[in-house]
Amino acid sequence: AKEKDLAPCREILDQLEAHDEAWPFLLPVNTKQFPTYKKIIRSPMDLSTIRKKLNDGIYKTRDDFCADLQLMFVNCVTFNEDDSPVGKAGHSMKTFFDSRWAELI
Numbered sequence: 864a865k866e867k868d869l870a871p872c873r874e875i876l877d878q879l880e881a882h883d884e885a886w887p888f889l890l891p892v893n894t895k896q897f898p899t900y901k902k903i904i905r906s907p908m909d910l911s912t913i914r915k916k917l918n919d920g921i922y923k924t925r926d927d928f929c930a931d932l933q934l935m936f937v938n939c940v941t942f943n944e945d946d947s948p949v950g951k952a953g954h955s956m957k958t959f960f961d962s963r964w965a966e967l968i
């Protein structure tokens with residue numbers, strides 16, 4: 864198998880989707896509920912979109928996958944206050960992701 868295959872990405876994504884604080888990230892942000900979102904966030908990203916891209920073979924490397932996760936977290940910090948429910952969930956999810964990602968050799 865390719866030394867840097869994408870199987871660990873599936874595994875980490877499974878764990879992110881199952882995380883207690885994944886709820887803000889499971890689906891694309893609803894721009895009707897948050898009308899300013901599209902103006903402030905130029906490149907929306909969420910876990911369902913990442914799952915589809917992974918399944919459709921869009922990611923060629925692990926780092927392509929990692930970049931979309933980081934985009935999702937940066938969008939969250941950009942739009943949400945750190946002490947808001949969504950902001951706190953985002954920090955928690957990023958800490959979890961970063962620790963699992965670091966475990967990959």
Ligand SMILES: Cc1ncccc1N[C@H]1CCCS(=O)(=O)C1
Pocket residue numbers: 886887888890891892893896897938939942943949
């Ligand atoms: C990740 C994010 N950034 C900015 C605004 C909203 C969200 N997520 C929403 C997803 C649907 C449920 S919710 O509306 O409570 C939170």
